[in-house]
Structures are given as C-alpha cells and as structure tokens.
Amino acid sequence: MASKRILIVSTSHDRLGDTGSPTGLWLEELAAPYYIWKSKGFSVDIASIKGGKIPLDPASLSEGSTTEYTKKFSNNEHNLKEALQNSISVKDVSETYDAIFLPGGHGVVYDFPGNPDLVAVIEKLVAQDKIVAAVCHGPAGLVGPTAPNGEPIVKGKKVTGFSNTEEEAVGKTKVVPFLLEDKLKELGGLYERAPDWHPFAVADGKLITGQNPQSSEKVAQLVVVGLE
Template identity: 45%
Template sequence: MSPVFKILVILTSHATAGTSGQATGLWLEEFTTPYYAFVDAGAQVEVASIAGGQVPVDPHSIEAVGKNPASVERYLQDEALRTRLATSIKIDGLAAADYDAVFMPGGHGTMWDLPTSDTLARLVSTAWGEGKIVAAVCHGPAGLVNAKDEKGQPLVAGRRVAAFSNTEEVAAGMDKSVPFALETRIRALGAHYESGPDFQPFAVRDGRLVTGQNPASSAKVAELVLQALREAR
C-alpha cells in the first residue's frame, strides 16, 4: 500500500549561534511533533538537512526523560527515528516533484544555514511552482526568505506568514546573536506578518503556505499541512 502523502522535512545543519560558540541547532519538538502527526496520518516522511548526516539538536530542547513534550518523549524511545536524524539526507539532488509537501522546522541553527543555501531556495521555489504545500514553523521560515513564487517575486510577499516574533527573540535572549530579526525580514519582503501572544500556539494557512510562530505552534502547523494536503487531493 502506497503512502497517503510524501513529505520532505528539511532541517538545519548549523550547530553554533554565530561567534558566541553557544550550542544551537534544531529545536527538537518542532520536528518531532509534526513528524509523528504526519506518520500517524499515513504519510511517508523523508528527513533531510542542509549538509546531510548528523542533525545538531539544540541542547535546551531536551530535558530529562519524563519532562519533555509527548512527541520528544516518543522520540527518545524511537531508535529508528534517532538514527534517521543522525543520518539525514543532504538536500542536494532532491527533487521537489517527488514530494507533496516541504516542511522546515526551526531552532536557531536555521537562521544561519537556511537563508544562505541556494540549493534550498531553488528547492522551495520549485516546490511552490509545482503546486506543492510549503510549510515552516518558528525559525523555519528563515528558509523562505530567498524563495520565489511562480512570478519571481518573494514567496512570502502578499501572503499571511507567522514566524518567531521580535519580542520572542528578545525574551529568548538571542536578539543580539541572530544574523537578522526574522519578523523584520519577513515584513520587509512584503509578507502580511501575523502573530499571537508570545510563546503561545499560533499558525496561519494562506492557501498552500502554512507557517507557525514558535515551538508551541508545531502541532497546529502539522494539522494545517495535513488539511491542505487532503484538500489538494
């Protein structure tokens, strides 16, 4: 039996916050919550990253066993998924045509390698042009800043977009470390930026574009992605 949907998840390969040397990377819940929502819905999920291989996980996104979000607890018991995160596929050579959706979780690492990857920009732009669902959560929308729509305009221009807010960045103590303020950049590209209260669940869907504000929004993003995929069918 073939999978209902094929979803490409693209993760950061960047492990340190700028010149600070502070460990960063993927915020685990933003990957695990949608991942399990997708596979539990019957989807086939490909796990890729900018550089391939081991995906760095932000150490602040994992607590002692029993103190994590449910999806992270499930991940800690899931040897197969941990192996997939250690052996992620490099995005070079992947074809958007092979997937129904492309999804980019966040974590501060994304702020360095997603916006600077020409390969990612082409892949996301192609996926959009081919009518695929494009989604991201928290800092994952950093992977949208160089993507173009079918008219060659910024993909986010004129569209409703949520992403980690400037006030959340200040609250996280990372506003001086990140290479740019994601909310500010999204707005400058012409997006209709939307947000809810800091660190509370908030996600928006504008047609085939689904975005969420912060880690707490990952379940809602997954729900909206699945909704969009089912409608596309």
C-alpha cells in the first residue's frame, strides 16, 4: 500500500506585530507531529508561506519549552533541519496529499489568514474529503477557506485553538491582530477547550484541531487514526 502523504505548512513571518520582537514557528508543534508521522512510515513534506528558511520562535527553543521531540531536533537531526531551511513555497504545492497540517507560533496570525495560496490548498483538500489539521495558533489558517457549499470550513464543527486566556497569559492580546478563540466562534465554529496549558485536541469529521503547544502529540495521533 502506498505511504500516506502529509503536507505541513508553516509560517514565514518572523516579527511580532509592530513590536519588532522575533517570532515564527513554535518548534514543538511541528517537530512532534513530524517525528510521530515519520515513525508510522508516512511521507511528510514541509512548506511555508514564502518558501525557504522557516523562522523559529526563539522562545520555543528555550529550556522551558524543551520536549523529547525538540531535543531530537537539536541533537543534529539533519533531515528535519534541512527541510526547515529549504521549505517549499505553498504557492508551488502541486502534489496530492492525504492530509494537511498547520502548526502554530505567533507568526501564523500574520501570514496565514486569507493567504490565497494556502486557502486554495486547503479548499482543494476539503473538497476531496481529506484531513485538515492544525494546532495552537495554526487554526488561524482555517479563517479564510470555505467548504464547497460556500460556508467557512469551521462552521458547525467542533474546533479548538489557542484560547483567549492563554493569549492573555503570554501578554499578547493587544499585539495579535485578532483573538483566535473569538475568530473561530465568529465563523460559526463550536469552540471547545481544556484548562490553560492542558493537552486538548478534537476531531470533527476530517477537521482536527489542538488547543496549545501541549496538544501537538494529540493532534498528530488523531491524524494517524484518521489515516489508518
């Protein structure tokens, strides 16, 4: 049987609003799913909005954010490091995939919503009844795409993402262009959540979302269940 194919799409944005502070991809949210899926024998391609080098949020490399997956990345794991240095641009995505996954980091709230190339890729997969997954701020990429009936893809679906109280806890409610929890609700999503910083993920049909960085493994495992 042919290997299942997953496309990961990351942010290319490296600055937090007008503050000038560095941001980007939150490493755990990509590393955990990547290693879990590779261990299952899945084929995983990594793209970003602009292509090329993917910026990493420095905070995601700090000691307090270390996980077994970020340690594996740091310990000279060349394949993933090379993929993050040489990601393909989402506008050049032409292959067929069984699932798409959107990791977070604050960069995504600036370059995911409404990006026409990302919207096109997601809408194509939705129309093909393929898996669309995201974690933490990654569901910001679910803001623009619509289903074949013209409705937002999150409308009437159980969905989660970085909560208002978690955004408040990291002091960025006044910096981000919108609060993700509020936006998902505005679009008709049936927002669910766990207490702050607790692992939580939900699947509703082919839509799979996770609440925070602690939820990346849960999202990855739900994708595995959906593909097997």
